[in-house]
Amino acid sequence: MLKFNIFRIPVTVHPMFWVFMFLFVAIFAGENATALGITLKVLAFFLSILIHELGHALVARRYGAPVRIDLHGIGGQASYLLPNSTKKKTIIITAAGPLLQLGVAFIALFILAPLAQGTLAAGFIAPFVWISILLAVFNLLPVYPMDGGQILYEALPYNKKKIAFIVGVIVSALGIFVGLIYGQIFLAIFAGLGAWGNYQRLKQG
Numbered sequence: 496m497l498k499f500n501i502f503r504i505p506v507t508v509h510p511m512f513w514v515f516m517f518l519f520v521a522i523f524a525g526e527n528a529t530a531l532g533i534t535l536k537v538l539a540f541f542l543s544i545l546i547h548e549l550g551h552a553l554v555a556r557r558y559g560a561p562v563r564i565d566l567h568g569i570g571g572q573a574s575y576l577l578p579n580s581t582k583k584k585t586i587i588i589t590a591a592g593p594l595l596q597l598g599v600a601f602i603a604l605f606i607l608a609p610l611a612q613g614t615l616a617a618g619f620i621a622p623f624v625w626i627s628i629l630l631a632v633f634n635l636l637p638v639y640p641m642d643g644g645q646i647l648y649e650a651l652p653y654n655k656k657k658i659a660f661i662v663g664v665i666v667s668a669l670g671i672f673v674g675l676i677y678g679q680i681f682l683a684i685f686a687g688l689g690a691w692g693n694y695q696r697l698k699q700g
């Protein structure tokens with residue numbers, strides 16, 4: 496179990512995070528992938544997800560919440576218990592994760608990538624940029640409990656559950672459709688889980 500502090504925020508990286516990330520990257524690695532290339536992609540996932548969770552955690556701490564970050568098998572989580580939670584604070588904390596992730600990705604793309612051309616660092620920066628943009632955009636989709644789904648849920652003035660979960664089912668169903676058409680089985684499965692989860696939440700009301 497890897498434990499460290501960043502900006503005085505305790506971070507725990509569970510062993511399954513590395514197992515899952517290596518498997519995930521290896522599955523999608525092409526025939527010519529090298530061990531170094533795969534390792535750099537895993538590290539890019541690690542840094543990108545950590546930055547995402549830091550976005551949530553740093554803003555939550557500004558609002559007075561004690562925070563911690565866990566990276567586990569299926570990604571990451573920033574845990575915080577907000578004193579005087581409000582709709583606005585929750586939306587800002589939730590949006591901060593993908594927005595910081597996007598911001599750092601653009602800095603890496605436009606400032607670091609040109610400087611690193613032809614060096615080993617370029618083999619890290621390139622996957623870091625596309626992984627960060629993909630994860631941020633993906634997380635902003637309005638599918639509960641992803642960040643976009645949580646923002647939608649908080650932002651709705653009434654019928655929160657009904658509308659948020661119906662939107663979640665519809666967007667997930669589109670994801671299944673797109674995944675099947677383009678042969679992206681992993682996307683189809685992930686979207687299927689999203690559709691199922693939102694349907695269950697909808698039924699429970």
Ligand SMILES: [Zn+2]
Pocket residue numbers: 547551589592593634642
């Ligand atoms: Zn998030």
